[in-house]
Structure formats: C-alpha cells, structure tokens
Amino acid sequence: MAHTDVGKRASVKTRRKRPFIIEFYSSDVGKKWAMALSGVLLLGYLLAHLLGNLKVFLGPENVDLYAEALRDLGGELVPRQSILWLMRGGLLLAYSIHVHAALSLWWRNRKARGSVGYQTRSTYLAATYASRFMAYTGATVFLFILFHLSDLTFGGANPDFVYGDVYANIVATFERVPVVILYIVAILALGMHVWHGTWSLFQSIGVNNAKFNKWRNKLAYGVTAFIVVGNISIPLAVQFGILKL
Ligand code: HEM
Numbered sequence: 001m002a003h004t005d006v007g008k009r010a011s012v013k014t015r016r017k018r019p020f021i022i023e024f025y026s027s028d029v030g031k032k033w034a035m036a037l038s039g040v041l042l043l044g045y046l047l048a049h050l051l052g053n054l055k056v057f058l059g060p061e062n063v064d065l066y067a068e069a070l071r072d073l074g075g076e077l078v079p080r081q082s083i084l085w086l087m088r089g090g091l092l093l094a095y096s097i098h099v100h101a102a103l104s105l106w107w108r109n110r111k112a113r114g115s116v117g118y119q120t121r122s123t124y125l126a127a128t129y130a131s132r133f134m135a136y137t138g139a140t141v142f143l144f145i146l147f148h149l150s151d152l153t154f155g156g157a158n159p160d161f162v163y164g165d166v167y168a169n170i171v172a173t174f175e176r177v178p179v180v181i182l183y184i185v186a187i188l189a190l191g192m193h194v195w196h197g198t199w200s201l202f203q204s205i206g207v208n209n210a211k212f213n214k215w216r217n218k219l220a221y222g223v224t225a226f227i228v229v230g231n232i233s234i235p236l237a238v239q240f241g242i243l244k245l
Contacts, residue, residue: 032105032204034098035098036204040201050231054233194227198219199217
C-alpha cells in the first residue's frame with residue numbers, strides 16, 4: 001500500500017514537471033487557443049499565397065520572378081532556398097498543430113457524448129453540427145492540398161509540368177476542365193472553412209461582445225470573399241482565354 005502511495009505521489013510529481021505550454025495544450029481551452037493561433041498563421045499563408053498567385057494577371061515574367069525571389073530569400077547571406085524551407089517547416093508545423101488539436105477535441109467530444117444531459121442537448125447538437133461541418137470542409141481541403149502539391153509543386157498530376165515555369169504550369173493545369181471543377185469545389189469548401197474559422201476564432205480566445213460581433217461578421221465575410229473570388233478567378237481566367245501561353 002505504502003509503495004502504491006509513493007508511486008502515485010511520484011507520478012503526480014512527474015506530471016507537474018511538464019512545461020506550462022504542454023500542460024496548457026492538454027486542456028480543451030489550450031487546444032482551442034492552439035487552433036485559433038495556428039489558424040491565423042494558416043490564414044496569413046492563404047492571403048500571402050493568393051496575393052503572390054494573382055501576379056499571373058501581370059504576366060509570366062512577373063509570377064516566375066516572384067517564385068524565383070521566394071527561393072532567393074536571404075540573398076547571399078544564407079544557402080539558397082533555406083529561408084523558403086524554414087517557412088515551409090513553419091507552415092507544416094502550424095498545419096499539424098491545427099489538425100492535431102481539431103482531432104483531439106473531436107475525439108473528446110465523441111467520448112463525452114454519452115454523458116450529455118437533456119438540458120444541454122440543443123447547445124451540444126449545435127456544437128457538433130459546427131464541428132462536423134468543419135471536419136468535412138477541413139478534410140476536403142486536406143485532400144485538395146495533396147492533389148495541389150502533386151499538380152503545381154512536384155508535377156506528378158500535371159503532364160506538362162516544367163520545374164520553375166510557374167505561369168506555364170498554371171495555364172497548363174487549368175486548361176483541363178475536370179481540374180478546374182476540382183479546384184472550384186475545393187476552394188468553396190475552403191471558403192466555408194475559413195468563414196466559420198474566422199468567425200469562431202474570437203469566441204475560442206474569449207473575445208465576445210455585441211459591438212465586436214458586428215465587426216467580426218464583416219471581417220469573416222470580407223476575408224472569405226477575397227479568398228474565394230481571388231482563387232477561383234485564376235482557373236476561370238484560363239478557361240475564358242484571359243490567361244494563355
Ligand atoms: C487557383 C489557386 C491557386 C494557384 C494558382 C496556386 C498555385 C501554386 C503554385 C504555382 C505552387 C508551387 C509554387 C512553387 O513551387 O514554385 C503552389 C504551392 C502551394 N500551394 Fe497553391 N495555388 C492555389 C491555391 C492554393 C490553395 C487554396 C491552397 C491551400 C488550401 C494552396 C496551398 C499551397 C501549398 C501548401 C503549396 C506548397 C508551398 C510550397 O511549396 O512552398 N494553394 N500553389
């Protein structure tokens with residue numbers, strides 16, 4: 001018995017030694033914060049990526065130079081592409097945290113399902129509806145990213161792919177109608193995900209008052225509209241012959 005007590009005390013002691021950040025992340029509130037912060041980073045990437053991609057409308061030299069400049073970040077000070085790889089690492093880390101936090105919150109929610117009381121049922125159902133919606137749109141975006149990387153980064157899904165020839169790769173891929181449809185469906189799913197994410201982001205970090213809610217609605221709609229219209233404009237411009245080789 002005495003041994004068990006010592007064991008228990010020891011395990012409590014080891015648990016207490018975990019760094020604050022890990023301790024915080026293991027709570028539901030911590031996971032929501034992690035999702036919100038990584039979500040903001042991912043949103044920043046989406047906006048930056050879109051602004052870069054919109055350079056296709058300025059012509060092939062512009063967008064190809066932009067892609068080259070990204071590889072040259074840091075100039076002569078660092079090995080070529082090292083800053084770009086650091087940024088890719090940061091993006092992958094943010095994405096992994098976002099997905100891990102989402103999956104573990106979903107798992108806890110699922111386990112808690114049995115213990116939900118009658119009074120809390122409607123709030124609970126509303127919450128599961130929103131999280132299911134986020135799970136479906138999030139999974140669609142994940143599958144899209146796999147295709148997109150193979151299409152425009154590695155070229156496996158694009159028979160006319162030429163490394164570094166960004167403008168020509170974009171035009172070649174969007175000359176295929178099924179690819180255009182796939183992008184449009186994925187971008188619409190991304191739009192719904194971003195809309196709900198931006199809207200609930202402030203709730204997750206505890207910012208919620210009537211005056212601010214009006215503003216946050218406008219922000220969610222504005223950001224979503226820019227991402228959806230901006231991204232969809234590129235495949236459509238190729239289909240309508242505005243962007244061509
Ligand atoms: C029509 C819209 C889009 C176009 C034209 C486009 C274009 C491109 C191109 C050309 C690359 C390869 C860059 C290079 O290696 O030089 C790329 C990479 C990438 N794109 Fe997109 N993209 C679009 C939409 C999106 C969306 C909606 C997402 C996210 C959901 C996304 C996420 C990524 C990621 C994660 C990479 C890899 C980044 C890297 O290699 O550094 N893209 N995109």
